[in-house]
Amino acid sequence: MATLALHGGTPVRRQMLPYGRHVLDESDIVAVTAVLRSDWLTGGPKVAEFEAAVATYVGARHAVAFSSGTAALHGAYVAVGLGAGDEAITTPITFCATANAMLHAGARPVFADVEVASLSLDPKAVEALVTPRTRAIVAVDYAGHPAQLAALRAIAKAHGLCLIEDAAHALGARVGERRVGSLADLTMFSFHAVKHLACGEGGIVTTDDAERAARMRRFRNHGLSSEARDRQTGARWAYDLVDLGHNYRLTDLAAALGLSQLARLDANLARRRALAGRYAEAFTGCRSLELLPEPAGTTSAWHIYPVRFDLAGLGVGRDELLSALRAEGIGVNVHYVPVPSLTLYRERGYRAEDCPRALAAAARLVTLPLFHGMTDADADDVIAAVRKVVAYYGATRG
Numbered sequence: 001m002a003t004l005a006l007h008g009g010t011p012v013r014r015q016m017l018p019y020g021r022h023v024l025d026e027s028d029i030v031a032v033t034a035v036l037r038s039d040w041l042t043g044g045p046k047v048a049e050f051e052a053a054v055a056t057y058v059g060a061r062h063a064v065a066f067s068s069g070t071a072a073l074h075g076a077y078v079a080v081g082l083g084a085g086d087e088a089i090t091t092p093i094t095f096c097a098t099a100n101a102m103l104h105a106g107a108r109p110v111f112a113d114v115e116v117a118s119l120s121l122d123p124k125a126v127e128a129l130v131t132p133r134t135r136a137i138v139a140v141d142y143a144g145h146p147a148q149l150a151a152l153r154a155i156a157k158a159h160g161l162c163l164i165e166d167a168a169h170a171l172g173a174r175v176g177e178r179r180v181g182s183l184a185d186l187t188m189f190s191f192h193a194v195k196h197l198a199c200g201e202g203g204i205v206t207t208d209d210a211e212r213a214a215r216m217r218r219f220r221n222h223g224l225s226s227e228a229r230d231r232q233t234g235a236r237w238a239y240d241l242v243d244l245g246h247n248y249r250l251t252d253l254a255a256a257l258g259l260s261q262l263a264r265l266d267a268n269l270a271r272r273r274a275l276a277g278r279y280a281e282a283f284t285g286c287r288s289l290e291l292l293p294e295p296a297g298t299t300s301a302w303h304i305y306p307v308r309f310d311l312a313g314l315g316v317g318r319d320e321l322l323s324a325l326r327a328e329g330i331g332v333n334v335h336y337v338p339v340p341s342l343t344l345y346r347e348r349g350y351r352a353e354d355c356p357r358a359l360a361a362a363a364r365l366v367t368l369p370l371f372h373g374m375t376d377a378d379a380d381d382v383i384a385a386v387r388k389v390v391a392y393y394g395a396t397r398g
């Protein structure tokens, strides 16, 4: 049996393969450079163009860009009136920003447990937590797999709630033929550097609701009644402050970068899908790890590739498994530590034990590298390292 690199053996690869990485080309550099030579650096014509392109791509009437996905979530929550005294139900298996933005809006996050197979919000668990204070359900398209939107929409409708989708992982994912972005009342996408459309920082909310879109436009711009570009280019100089907002504007530089990559998004998604297929082929039937299935009737954006290892069967702790894979040159990661187990939430009285399925699954989660710039040989290194590590612990158990 091969000696693990962790124990001084030869690593599967010398250069660490990251779990995710952006891919930019010359056309992106040209697009950003053109903005540097133009009259606008902050939100201007490129932001408007990017918003229109994303709205068209997902099939929504409106798109409002923000300086980050977190700011976009905050804007979406405020746009549906989420505030002090309100509750919003979401999943514990998400990035903390999903819930933090609820706290920023003054509302209380409520965590419902996930389904065992998909690790996505269990509609039955959501319905059981609806109270007179509940105002919204926030679904997360974990790993790029669409959440159970139809069931969640039915619950939202029955109780008069808003359905908001955190689709930070899921730009380009589909349910049937329809892309996410047109399936919830409001949908948030993130363009953080490691997301599959990368502006460095940035986010957007898509919706069919003109009033909520207008509210988000004010919210990202201090609460002002008009935007600087309208005042500079239009006849009107006048402005008024009508709500309390933030400076959450996206820059034209970032928008130009996003717009340029949008042209390659479908090709990038196809590449991610092929890599995920390569993993599935290698690992299906391997008893030591469980894959996250693509939900029936959906097309995932394959944003990340989390698997659950049978740590008990292998007789190894997750920390050591992560160290062993990293020593082999595979940049594994964890998505996510359940939000209610994070210190801030524990100090506010949350207990991850209230979501036992999420807690049990999260302890076994390991994210394998997946990004559209990966080669087949990179994926084969991941497969070889997983097999090597699993063979070692499987054989040395006890």
Ligand SMILES: *Cc1c(COP(=O)(O)O)cnc(C)c1O
Binding pocket: 068, 069, 070, 071, 094, 095, 097, 098, 140, 166, 168, 169, 190, 191, 192, 201, 202, 203
């Ligand atoms: C990335 C991410 C966010 C936040 O997006 P930022 O653009 O980094 O602020 C929110 N939710 C999920 C699930 C994410 O992965």
